[in-house]
Amino acid sequence: MAPVPTHPESSGPLAWAATVFPRQEPPGPVYLDHNATTPVDPRVTEAMLPYLTTHFGNPSSAHPYADRPRRALATARARVAALVGAHPPEIVFTASGSEANLLALRGALLASGARAPHVITQVTEHPAVLETCRALERLHGVRVTTLPVDGDGLVDPATLRTALRAVPDVTLVSVMAANNETGALQPIAELTALAREYGALTHCDAAQAVGKVPVDVRELGVDLLTVVGHKMYAPKGVAALYVRDGVTLEPVTYGGGQERGLRSGTENVALAVALGAAADLAAEALADGEPTRLAALRDGLHRRLADELPGRTRLNGPAERRLPNTLNLGVDGIPGHALLAAAPGIAASTGSACHSGAHTPSPVLTAMGLDRRRALEAVRLSLGRWSTAAQIETAATALVEAARP
CATH class of the missing domain: 3.40.640.10 (Type I PLP-dependent aspartate aminotransferase-like (Major domain))
Structure with missing residues (x-):
């Protein structure tokens, strides 16, 4: 592979990507659906x-x-x-x-x-x-x-x-x-x-x-x-x-x-x-510590949501034994599809499927023992190579505003 330039604000072989491939910058939504698919790296x-x-x-x-x-x-x-x-x-x-x-x-x-x-x-x-x-x-x-x-x-x-x-x-x-x-x-x-x-x-x-x-x-x-x-x-x-x-x-x-x-x-x-x-x-x-960077951004997003929606956020899945980029949670009182619809600045997934206008809970969450209400409240936020701290702040703000009465 050809040498990769670095960004002045950080270091490592992937730090340049956010500036040369700004696919997730405004006016488009913040992309938090990397578990569904990833953008193609320009070097690829x-x-x-x-x-x-x-x-x-x-x-x-x-x-x-x-x-x-x-x-x-x-x-x-x-x-x-x-x-x-x-x-x-x-x-x-x-x-x-x-x-x-x-x-x-x-x-x-x-x-x-x-x-x-x-x-x-x-x-x-x-x-x-x-x-x-x-x-x-x-x-x-x-x-x-x-x-x-x-x-x-x-x-x-x-x-x-x-x-x-x-x-x-x-x-x-x-x-x-x-x-x-x-x-x-x-x-x-x-x-x-x-x-x-x-x-x-x-x-x-x-x-x-x-x-x-x-x-x-x-x-x-x-x-x-x-x-x-x-x-x-x-x-x-x-x-x-x-x-x-x-x-x-x-x-x-x-x-x-x-x-x-x-x-x-x-x-x-x-x-x-x-x-x-x-x-x-x-x-x-992996060698450059990308999992650690993503886990820090993910956990920062989780903390922000928990702090600003006290007592309402529920993590789905293990707190530790999970991918560093993945946050699956629900906010009490609002279905996941409604939460994301109220936050159009974010591209993410819910834990439900919609058939003829009716939402059904994720079989994964159901198998884990979540009741229907909690399973329908789930959203999956999955970060990736070009996720930045600024984007996570934007996403957190949008979700908090969407979840407030």
């Missing part, structure tokens, strides 16, 4: 552009036009691998996190050879995992066990042990690293160690965690791990699955044998390059 755009224009060749071709794309693909694979502590051949590029999850779950369960393979997951997983499990149950006779969570949204390892004892032939355990709504960080290493005791493979959807907190597949002990580009400042439409060497999967796409034969089809070199560049920048951010 710059890295991928040559592979949309000059270096357009098919990396599988046998002539000079393939040389640069083939080398770029290898470099991108190595960069993604380095971010998560893997070896480059263990990285398989996909078009989305949902596809990566499908490859992991369907691939492991169908390749197991078991007549009725069994998967254990947990109730607050992303729909990409839960719906895949339901489809496998319906179409392939896969047995599914769904674990409960506690009031913080965390899986108790003892609950997993009980499930493993009850069904000793479990093929796969799939538990996400971080929840997209509350930021809750699951005890993946402990869960993986338990699964290994019983001979089960482990998959971890780390879409929200990779790039926000350190993730190392060897330390976690996982066999399969999902990485998603648009959650870490790459474009939408690119993701990757870590597949530990020695793990056999049924392919998600059949054909010419690209991506270790697991996902055939001519590779999208430009998007792979973008993911590789984003992985490099994420590694820099």
Whole structure:
């Protein structure tokens, strides 16, 4: 990557971004929805552009036009691998996190050879995992066990042990690293160690965690791990699955044998390059203390809201064991959608879904034991690379004013 200039008011490789990429400055709203998607880092755009224009060749071709794309693909694979502590051949590029999850779950369960393979997951997983499990149950006779969570949204390892004892032939355990709504960080290493005791493979959807907190597949002990580009400042439409060497999967796409034969089809070199560049920048951010900076801004926002709305704010999810950028809370007496509607200067998410004008509470918050009223009051405020102290003050003021009678 090219050297990155620094901003005179701060230091580190990412401090310049707020001035050269002021996407969140007025007149637009303050963007606090980074868990939904992130803006594309301009350095990522710059890295991928040559592979949309000059270096357009098919990396599988046998002539000079393939040389640069083939080398770029290898470099991108190595960069993604380095971010998560893997070896480059263990990285398989996909078009989305949902596809990566499908490859992991369907691939492991169908390749197991078991007549009725069994998967254990947990109730607050992303729909990409839960719906895949339901489809496998319906179409392939896969047995599914769904674990409960506690009031913080965390899986108790003892609950997993009980499930493993009850069904000793479990093929796969799939538990996400971080929840997209509350930021809750699951005890993946402990869960993986338990699964290994019983001979089960482990998959971890780390879409929200990779790039926000350190993730190392060897330390976690996982066999399969999902990485998603648009959650870490790459474009939408690119993701990757870590597949530990020695793990056999049924392919998600059949054909010419690209991506270790697991996902055939001519590779999208430009998007792979973008993911590789984003992985490099994420590694820099982690080393530069970006999680600490974001946690300080997040906690400052929480304190301001708690101070100016005394006794009315309720944190949803764990206070400590969560992503540094994520604040999920409710304000007593006002539904989340109404709060955000009254604060148009903020772009954020609620903990509810609206169907034909009726709001339904988040299944994640409901699974954590929140009653309907409190679940409907939830808002998710998720910070990112270009979030500044000034923006957080603006957001806090807007929310306080919106919540006051």
